[in-house]
Amino acid sequence: MDRNGTKDAYQLIIDAIDEGTYRPGDRLVESELADRFGVSRTPVREALQRLETQALLTRDGRSLIVASLSHDQMAELYAVRTELEALAARLAAQHAAREEINVLRDMIAEDRDLLDDARALSRANRRFHEQIHRASHNRYLVQQLGMVHRSMALMATTSLAADGRGPAALDEHETIVAAIADRDGDRAAEALRQHLSTAFEVRLREEARRI
The missing domain is CATH 1.10.10.10 (Winged helix-like DNA-binding domain superfamily/Winged helix DNA-binding domain)
Incomplete structure (x- = not known):
């Protein structure tokens, strides 16, 4: 301070x-x-x-x-976030300590108790992703992702509020962590990319319904 x-x-x-x-x-x-x-x-x-x-x-x-994000700004933000987070997952597969992987697994288990509370699940989701960032053990990447996630706060709603998205997102989290635990950087990066691609698609569908 x-x-x-x-x-x-x-x-x-x-x-x-x-x-x-x-x-x-x-x-x-x-x-x-x-x-x-x-x-x-x-x-x-x-x-x-x-x-x-x-x-x-x-x-x-x-x-x-x-501030609010336009459609184009949201798309640009997801594009940057996806590549940076995929890199974080790849690096986490290389550098994460066993204890860090255990924490990620515990987070997923605990987050399943939050499926009826979209706002709490959204906060837990941020913590999960931030844990992957830290597990990359790259301070510059963590710094850049922090900036991206601050901008994500400008999205008025969470994709996790969409019907059925919460359980599916946690299953995707399990796929990401399994790849990190297997030390498979390519698979971890691809799982993270697919996870955010699905989240973005859900947001677009929800946005289209409000037009």
């Missing part, structure tokens, strides 16, 4: 967007955020400026609002 608390304010706002407290189009007011999080306005102001620079917030007149 910085001495003035900037990092804390930034992370608090990111978490609030990620958890759906603030959704695309919602206006963020400096004084309200300071009161909500119990911090002074200066670190909140600096955090908002940083988030605007990262395109997570945008201007609506003089107000800052949570």
Whole structure:
């Protein structure tokens, strides 16, 4: 944490967007955020400026609002995420410790208890993917994936809320972890690519239904 608390304010706002407290189009007011999080306005102001620079917030007149992703932006984001995560899975197959693989397996087992709660399952899904990122043991890749996943928070809904998607996604997670455990980088990368391709397709179908 910085001495003035900037990092804390930034992370608090990111978490609030990620958890759906603030959704695309919602206006963020400096004084309200300071009161909500119990911090002074200066670190909140600096955090908002940083988030605007990262395109997570945008201007609506003089107000800052949570940005939303266009169809093309969502497609571009999935394209980048898919390749980076496939690389993470490939590296995890090479470098993950046995204990890290055990943690991934335990996560899947625990996440099956969350199938009736799409929001909780979405949070668990992020933790699972982040564990694969860490298991790649490549700090630069983890950093880039962190940026991608921050942008993923701008999607107003989770694909895991679609009918039947939760159980299928966890089965796909098992396929990815089995490949990592077998030290088969090619299979792990392909399983991760297929997993995200399916998730993207589900999002597109859900989007089409809302048109």
